[in-house]
Amino acid sequence: MKRLFSLSLAGILVLFSCQQSTYQTKQKTDSNGYPYESVSNDPYKARIYTLENGLKVYLTRNLDEPRVAALIGVKAGSTFEDPNATGLAHYMEHMMFKGTSKVGTTDWEAESALLEQISDLFEKHRVTDNIDAKKTIYAQIDSLSQIAATYVATNEFDKLNTSMGASRVNAGTSYESTVYMCEVPKNELERWAKLEHERFTGLVLRLFHTELETVYEEFNMYQDMDGQRAFQSLMEGLFTNHPYGRDVIGFPEHLKNPSMEEIYKFKEKFYIPNNMAITLAGDLEFEPTIQLVDQYFGQMEKKPYTEPQLAKEEPITAPIIKEVVGPDAESMEMAFRFDGIGSEDELMVDLISSILSNGQAGLIDLNLVQKQKVLSASSGSWFMRDHGIHIFSGKPREGQTLEEVKDLLLAELDKVKQGEFEEWIIEAIVNKSRLSFMQALEYPFYSAYSLMNEFISGQSHADVLATLDKMKSITKEQVVAFANAKYADNYALVYKRTGDNSALVKVDKPEITAVPVNRELQSDFAKSFLAEEISDINPVFVDFNTKLHKQELKPGLEFFHSTNENNGLFRLNYIIDLGKNNSLQFPLAVDYLPLLGTNKYSPEDLRKELFRYGLSLSVNAGNDRCYVTISGLDEQLEQGISMMEHILHNAKADQASYDEFVKGIVKKRDDAKKSQGRIFNAMVDFGIYGKKSPGKYLISNDELQAIDPSDLTKQLNEMTYYEHKVYYYGPSSTETVTGLLAQHHTTPDQLAELPESLEFKMRDNSSQSQVYVVDYDINQANILLLVKDTPYETELIPYAEVFNNYFGSGLSSVVFQEIRESKALAYSAGAGYVTASKKNKDNFIYGNLGTQADKLSIATSTLTELMNEMPRAEMQFSQACEGIVKQINTERITNKDLFWEYMSNNDRGIDYDIRKDVYNKAQSITLDDFESFFNEHIKGKNFTYMVLGRKGDLDKKALSKLGKVNELALEDIFGY
Numbered sequence: 001m002k003r004l005f006s007l008s009l010a011g012i013l014v015l016f017s018c019q020q021s022t023y024q025t026k027q028k029t030d031s032n033g034y035p036y037e038s039v040s041n042d043p044y045k046a047r048i049y050t051l052e053n054g055l056k057v058y059l060t061r062n063l064d065e066p067r068v069a070a071l072i073g074v075k076a077g078s079t080f081e082d083p084n085a086t087g088l089a090h091y092m093e094h095m096m097f098k099g100t101s102k103v104g105t106t107d108w109e110a111e112s113a114l115l116e117q118i119s120d121l122f123e124k125h126r127v128t129d130n131i132d133a134k135k136t137i138y139a140q141i142d143s144l145s146q147i148a149a150t151y152v153a154t155n156e157f158d159k160l161n162t163s164m165g166a167s168r169v170n171a172g173t174s175y176e177s178t179v180y181m182c183e184v185p186k187n188e189l190e191r192w193a194k195l196e197h198e199r200f201t202g203l204v205l206r207l208f209h210t211e212l213e214t215v216y217e218e219f220n221m222y223q224d225m226d227g228q229r230a231f232q233s234l235m236e237g238l239f240t241n242h243p244y245g246r247d248v249i250g251f252p253e254h255l256k257n258p259s260m261e262e263i264y265k266f267k268e269k270f271y272i273p274n275n276m277a278i279t280l281a282g283d284l285e286f287e288p289t290i291q292l293v294d295q296y297f298g299q300m301e302k303k304p305y306t307e308p309q310l311a312k313e314e315p316i317t318a319p320i321i322k323e324v325v326g327p328d329a330e331s332m333e334m335a336f337r338f339d340g341i342g343s344e345d346e347l348m349v350d351l352i353s354s355i356l357s358n359g360q361a362g363l364i365d366l367n368l369v370q371k372q373k374v375l376s377a378s379s380g381s382w383f384m385r386d387h388g389i390h391i392f393s394g395k396p397r398e399g400q401t402l403e404e405v406k407d408l409l410l411a412e413l414d415k416v417k418q419g420e421f422e423e424w425i426i427e428a429i430v431n432k433s434r435l436s437f438m439q440a441l442e443y444p445f446y447s448a449y450s451l452m453n454e455f456i457s458g459q460s461h462a463d464v465l466a467t468l469d470k471m472k473s474i475t476k477e478q479v480v481a482f483a484n485a486k487y488a489d490n491y492a493l494v495y496k497r498t499g500d501n502s503a504l505v506k507v508d509k510p511e512i513t514a515v516p517v518n519r520e521l522q523s524d525f526a527k528s529f530l531a532e533e534i535s536d537i538n539p540v541f542v543d544f545n546t547k548l549h550k551q552e553l554k555p556g557l558e559f560f561h562s563t564n565e566n567n568g569l570f571r572l573n574y575i576i577d578l579g580k581n582n583s584l585q586f587p588l589a590v591d592y593l594p595l596l597g598t599n600k601y602s603p604e605d606l607r608k609e610l611f612r613y614g615l616s617l618s619v620n621a622g623n624d625r626c627y628v629t630i631s632g633l634d635e636q637l638e639q640g641i642s643m644m645e646h647i648l649h650n651a652k653a654d655q656a657s658y659d660e661f662v663k664g665i666v667k668k669r670d671d672a673k674k675s676q677g678r679i680f681n682a683m684v685d686f687g688i689y690g691k692k693s694p695g696k697y698l699i700s701n702d703e704l705q706a707i708d709p710s711d712l713t714k715q716l717n718e719m720t721y722y723e724h725k726v727y728y729y730g731p732s733s734t735e736t737v738t739g740l741l742a743q744h745h746t747t748p749d750q751l752a753e754l755p756e757s758l759e760f761k762m763r764d765n766s767s768q769s770q771v772y773v774v775d776y777d778i779n780q781a782n783i784l785l786l787v788k789d790t791p792y793e794t795e796l797i798p799y800a801e802v803f804n805n806y807f808g809s810g811l812s813s814v815v816f817q818e819i820r821e822s823k824a825l826a827y828s829a830g831a832g833y834v835t836a837s838k839k840n841k842d843n844f845i846y847g848n849l850g851t852q853a854d855k856l857s858i859a860t861s862t863l864t865e866l867m868n869e870m871p872r873a874e875m876q877f878s879q880a881c882e883g884i885v886k887q888i889n890t891e892r893i894t895n896k897d898l899f900w901e902y903m904s905n906n907d908r909g910i911d912y913d914i915r916k917d918v919y920n921k922a923q924s925i926t927l928d929d930f931e932s933f934f935n936e937h938i939k940g941k942n943f944t945y946m947v948l949g950r951k952g953d954l955d956k957k958a959l960s961k962l963g964k965v966n967e968l969a970l971e972d973i974f975g976y
Helices: 002-016 088-095 108-127 131-149 156-164 186-201 208-223 226-238 260-270 286-297 344-356 363-369 402-417 424-440 444-457 461-465 467-472 476-486 524-531 585-595 603-612 634-650 655-672 676-689 701-706 709-717 734-744 794-808 814-822 853-866 874-890 895-907 915-924 927-937 956-962 970-974
Strands: 025-029 035-039 047-050 056-061 067-074 167-173 178-185 276-282 320-326 331-339 376-383 387-395 491-498 549-554 557-563 569-576 616-621 626-633 724-730 770-775 780-791 828-834 842-852 944-949 964-967
Touching: 035 461, 047 286, 056 286, 056 444, 067 186, 067 444, 088 167, 088 178, 088 208, 088 260, 108 131, 108 208, 108 260, 131 208, 156 178, 156 186, 156 524, 156 874, 178 186, 178 444, 178 874, 186 276, 186 286, 186 524, 186 874, 208 226, 208 780, 208 814, 208 842, 226 320, 226 331, 226 387, 226 491, 276 286, 276 444, 331 344, 331 402, 344 363, 344 376, 344 387, 344 402, 344 424, 344 467, 344 476, 363 376, 363 402, 363 603, 376 402, 387 402, 402 476, 402 491, 424 467, 424 569, 424 603, 444 461, 461 467, 549 734, 557 734, 557 895, 569 634, 585 616, 585 655, 585 709, 603 634, 616 634, 626 634, 634 709, 634 734, 655 676, 655 701, 655 709, 676 770, 676 780, 676 944, 676 970, 724 734, 724 895, 770 956, 780 853, 794 814, 794 828, 794 842, 794 874, 794 915, 794 927, 814 828, 814 853, 828 853, 842 853, 853 944, 853 956, 874 915, 874 927, 944 956, 956 964
Parallel strands: 056 276, 320 491, 557 724, 770 944, 770 964
Antiparallel strands: 025 035, 035 047, 047 056, 067 178, 067 276, 167 178, 331 387, 331 491, 376 387, 549 557, 569 626, 569 724, 616 626, 780 842, 780 944, 828 842
């Protein structure tokens, strides 16, 4: 075993030898006189500029697609807020999408006068204690807001992004930062810079009171999430003085008394160039790009800035134990507090966390999860500027207490303190981390985020790159010494109990009037912006027959090959069209596999051996397809194929482990009936298919206990005896891979045909709409509208794309504008037309809402009206279609995605790149054409309404107007 290990590391060490060189920061100047930093041996090959006004600009290239991931980050999270006015950073993030004094207004002079009055009224509202007086003031705010809204070009900022072909337009607020993100075509980079400069320098708090409603909805939504409340309770326990101990979204009493003036002050203090960074990753040229950024963002004025001094924490000397109660299944979280990012603590805690839990061969993975001593357990670390935390999580098995789970986790930590782990694990963890990093570098958004995190945390690029080298030098003795010095009874612990949440906090919302949606209005800025002529980039459509290598190795066994030109990693997949619909026992066998050993390895040794080689094995079976995947460094390809084949064909059944496996399934099924997310997913399944649904097609608990586990291993042994596909993505040649498969891949001379698959038909609501209600203890009501449409037709795919882009999804969609922006009826709202994933299936339509129970009636009726009467907005429609064209112009199906696109198309009976049809239709379709599609496929449907919420809070009379109301028990949707 030791000999094999030394051989397996050899290839990995050769690959990484160049990366273990010293990372040295070098000061350089480009040909235009801009100084920048670079780091030797940098895998990002990044340039880090600092403009004269202090703005940091990180640039890195990725030429896979002619697009650029663009992030703008501000060191302005909830941590830096005035403790008497929390929630400002998050409010600010929301308002940054509302436009400026130029974007989103048709008459700024008239609008600004009204906004000043509204701001004054909010200040008056804020300092008034009398409830009746507050209502009177808010009524004035509401009245003025209606007038001010008449000057607003609704969602203009989002529409301009759509017109550029931008995607992933969003933002996020955390403890220490707010980051604004998108991805744009490279030929739109200047218009992106122009628009973002305008946004960051000309903020206007328009439509403020409707956006407040959205924030209230968001707060209440988080209160319905037991996991979120448990984590917040954990942070409160760890940080009694530091702002990390309060929720990012803010205190409810502050949310109810907002101040536009305080938000402007927050922006003036923190949204300054010397407290900001831009990271751009993608198809760019360094020197023209920094000139472009300087042209627009170099105008921002540098201002004096001192980082706030935050409260210090006293040492934790005894366990801090808290409890959170809610309807979800029981779980526990425990965390230790450490010094912040860049400290010695960070490196050691990251390593110890991985020694305990790495998903394969950690102490928790092997001793608790693999041996089925708990239902689930994990360890993870998270570091911020001032402090880091090491979190342990666990869920109990049937009859097990949360206290017992906690003791088991602490016992594994004690093994680290006693040195009861193998020394090779340190090097294996470092090498696995390097492999993960190499893979992540293929994605520009990962690079952009990673560089932004360096800025937010205040770390140098060289120090971050050297992290794994430093970790590799850590000895087992140092780990043991650190663990004994830093881990004691100095933790916070939260027990998440199951029960009624009597402490549920809710922000009640004042009455407001819907503001008008002005879809056809445009600002002068927008008119000029849209009139600019931009040189188009031509689309590239894939010819799968020439781009993707395909050959038949034997009848029924197809081999596909795509070359990885980016790095030395490989991924090999066996794809078998075999799943639950073919055999109920087959997915059970697949889930059982990770618990098994073979005739050569124990279950623990098997996981260790894979980890030693830097290999990851996964086996997943769905309703109609199974994927077996091995991945790692290509130099370990043969070892990977050999081990995967050995595991599949030599898995050894064990009755004792199977008995515990079944007990775990029974407990997970019980837990699923307590989980808001799992219940809603089961409702979706029921809503689409009715009483006979795929989700309810399962083996009963009694039947599970009666199964002979050797029958399951037999199915695993024989899975490659069926017709299947093999797909390789990596740097090796076709000849090399097929040669290895010929040597190692176990198949009979004649492959068996796949067993027949059970078909499930979608429900037909042609006669009457149905409303199904499931009772669950939450503030919100989650509503889903579902209805079957016609069988799959390739010709409908382009129409579906246009429908989703214009009508149903995104910040500038019709549904979002009407329900969230105009009426503030929901935090989440959308609709979509889903074309079937296979040619013999039906398409379907959905609409979704997450709203408060008291808004259920108006929110649902509004969405239903929209699904029956399509608003005609010619300009918005044109911009949506233009956005589709520009996205496809710069979208590339890269080698790593080639096979999966082929499979998606092939399942639908398409032998070409379907994006070509979408592209052509988006350029030629008229609003009249689209309305014809809408009237034929969307309008007049009898929907199935699935409603999840607290039954006593739901307006039954309003629900009955939608259709026949049926109350469902959990057994009705889960089938047990």
